[in-house]
Amino acid sequence: MGLSLRIAATLAAAVIAALAALWFPLREGALAQYERQHDTRMQFRLQTLLAEVENRVSYGLDLAETPNVQQMLEAVRADDPDIHAIEIFTPEGLVLFGTDRVLIGDRTSPEWLAMAPGNAAPGESVVGIAIRNNLGEEVGVLLLTAADGIGPGALAQGFARDGVLVLLAGFGLVLVAGWLVARRPHRDAAAFVAGLNGHPATGDSGQAGARADALIREAEAQLDRLSQRLAGVDDASR
Amino acid sequence: MRRADTRRAGGTGLLVALAGFVLALALGLGLQALMQARLDRALAPDQAALLDTAANVAEQSLGRALAHDLPVAQLPGIEAWLETMRGNLGTDARIELELEGQTFSAGVAQAGDVARTRTLDPPGIDARLVFHLPRHAVPDGVAGSLWYPALVALAAALLGWVVFRLGAGRALVRSRARLEQRLALLDTGAFAADAPDTARAYGRMPADAALHALALRLEPVNLRHALLLQHAEGLRGIDFDGSLGAQVDEVLADLPGTWRDTTAVRR
Numbered sequence: 001m002g003l004s005l006r007i008a009a010t011l012a013a014a015v016i017a018a019l020a021a022l023w024f025p026l027r028e029g030a031l032a033q034y035e036r037q038h039d040t041r042m043q044f045r046l047q048t049l050l051a052e053v054e055n056r057v058s059y060g061l062d063l064a065e066t067p068n069v070q071q072m073l074e075a076v077r078a079d080d081p082d083i084h085a086i087e088i089f090t091p092e093g094l095v096l097f098g099t100d101r102v103l104i105g106d107r108t109s110p111e112w113l114a115m116a117p118g119n120a121a122p123g124e125s126v127v128g129i130a131i132r133n134n135l136g137e138e139v140g141v142l143l144l145t146a147a148d149g150i151g152p153g154a155l156a157q158g159f160a161r162d163g164v165l166v167l168l169a170g171f172g173l174v175l176v177a178g179w180l181v182a183r184r185p186h187r188d189a190a191a192f193v194a195g196l197n198g199h200p201a202t203g204d205s206g207q208a209g210a211r212a213d214a215l216i217r218e219a220e221a222q223l224d225r226l227s228q229r230l231a232g233v234d235d236a237s238r
Numbered sequence: 239m240r241r242a243d244t245r246r247a248g249g250t251g252l253l254v255a256l257a258g259f260v261l262a263l264a265l266g267l268g269l270q271a272l273m274q275a276r277l278d279r280a281l282a283p284d285q286a287a288l289l290d291t292a293a294n295v296a297e298q299s300l301g302r303a304l305a306h307d308l309p310v311a312q313l314p315g316i317e318a319w320l321e322t323m324r325g326n327l328g329t330d331a332r333i334e335l336e337l338e339g340q341t342f343s344a345g346v347a348q349a350g351d352v353a354r355t356r357t358l359d360p361p362g363i364d365a366r367l368v369f370h371l372p373r374h375a376v377p378d379g380v381a382g383s384l385w386y387p388a389l390v391a392l393a394a395a396l397l398g399w400v401v402f403r404l405g406a407g408r409a410l411v412r413s414r415a416r417l418e419q420r421l422a423l424l425d426t427g428a429f430a431a432d433a434p435d436t437a438r439a440y441g442r443m444p445a446d447a448a449l450h451a452l453a454l455r456l457e458p459v460n461l462r463h464a465l466l467l468q469h470a471e472g473l474r475g476i477d478f479d480g481s482l483g484a485q486v487d488e489v490l491a492d493l494p495g496t497w498r499d500t501t502a503v504r505r
Contacts, residue, residue: 030274
């Protein structure tokens with residue numbers, strides 16, 4: 001492998017290591033930031049909903065009898081297209097209110113309720129929070145299901161494409177850099193060869209070539225002289 | 239001579255390190271910018287929806303407060319309410335509520351923040367909510383900071399230098415040493431060209447190409463030398479009384495240098 005390619009390979013190793021050292025933490029940090037921002041939005045929505053519901057519960061009514069909760073949930077759902085569903089359950093798992101009215105009156109288990117935030121369908125996330133009355137007693141559970149947006153999977157794939165794109169660009173740049181860095185040793189060698197072949201000498205290498213050329217010419221001249229002397233001996237012997 | 243070789247290779251090594259630094263920094267910043275832009279694009283809908291939600295909540299709260307016919311200036315705890323909203327938004331952003339010409343705020347805006355405005359529509363009131371948000375979402379961890387690519391580029395420069403010294407740099411020094419050694423022998427009169435198998439064993443460094451050119455240049459000299467020796471052998475072959483051989487020896491005594499085989503040149 002020539003010097004340019006060897007230097008390019010050296011640079012490629014260094015650049016690949018550098019990009020890997022940058023890409024992995026960037027990817028992890030960006031995905032964490034994305035999750036955090038998404039969670040913040042969901043939590044904000046959930047907290048504001050919770051404040052509204054608890055505000056109504058604070059009048060002393062039973063959660064099931066609290067007025068306008070169903071309308072409020074439907075208004076919030078209509079306001080944000082990313083929200084897929086909002087449901088309010090009793091702690092025992094009975095659906096009291098829900099944006100999907102068909103589910104109202106259905107019953108699920110408290111265990112399912114507890115596990116629901118971690119069991120979202122692909123492309124969705126579910127957050128949940130307990131609803132408490134003035135006495136701090138848990139009177140219900142609020143569950144909010146929303147779209148994941150672009151989704152961490154698609155974002156991670158995008159980051160992989162970015163990495164490949166930069167690597168491809170880097171590959172071309174590394175070849176150019178290898179050629180540029182190797183130019184000086186190549187120029188030295190070319191100057192030596194030019195000096196050796198009798199062309200004007202430039203730099204130390206050119207002078208070294210010119211000196212080798214002079215030595216060789218001197219040797220050739222001496223060989224010519226010796227050949228002539230031998231020819232003279234030959235002629236004299238006849 | 240060897241010191242000069244090492245110095246030259248060291249210069250090339252520094253160039254490799256510099257190139258490694260520049261490439262790693264440029265590509266690293268490019269990668270950071272690409273990933274940053276992608277993250278910004280991914281977060282934009284969530285952020286816009288979050289601000290819309292915050293604006294809706296603010297609008298509803300204001301509407302309820304104003305339903306009691308309180309003058310705007312007498313609404314209690316607006317700044318504390320904004321501070322709570324800021325906490326719920328999980329941001330360091332500054333939030334301003336412009337209400338009938340009065341401005342209430344929470345948090346401090348940073349240089350480079352971008353203002354995003356949501357107009358509120360409580361009945362009969364001119365109100366706007368302005369969020370001063372960072373221009374870019376900074377990824378969690380060290381990789382989102384600007385100094386990290388510079389640090390990584392420095393590490394790449396060091397790695398490039400070490401790999402060069404252990405690989406191409408060593409081959410470069412060796413090839414230059416081979417050439418210098420051959421030139422030193424030439425100074426002593428060793429004009430014999432390398433044997434073909436030795437010439438084939440040259441590496442692919444620039445100095446090896448120079449060494450190969452030297453070997454080519456020496457071939458005609460070697461040919462003349464061989465012809466001279468053949469001529470001398472011929473004369474010795476027809477030497478019947480010994481007088482011719484003595485004259486031939488006298489001529490050959492003036493041969494340049496040692497003409498010794500230089501295939502033993504250390505590589």
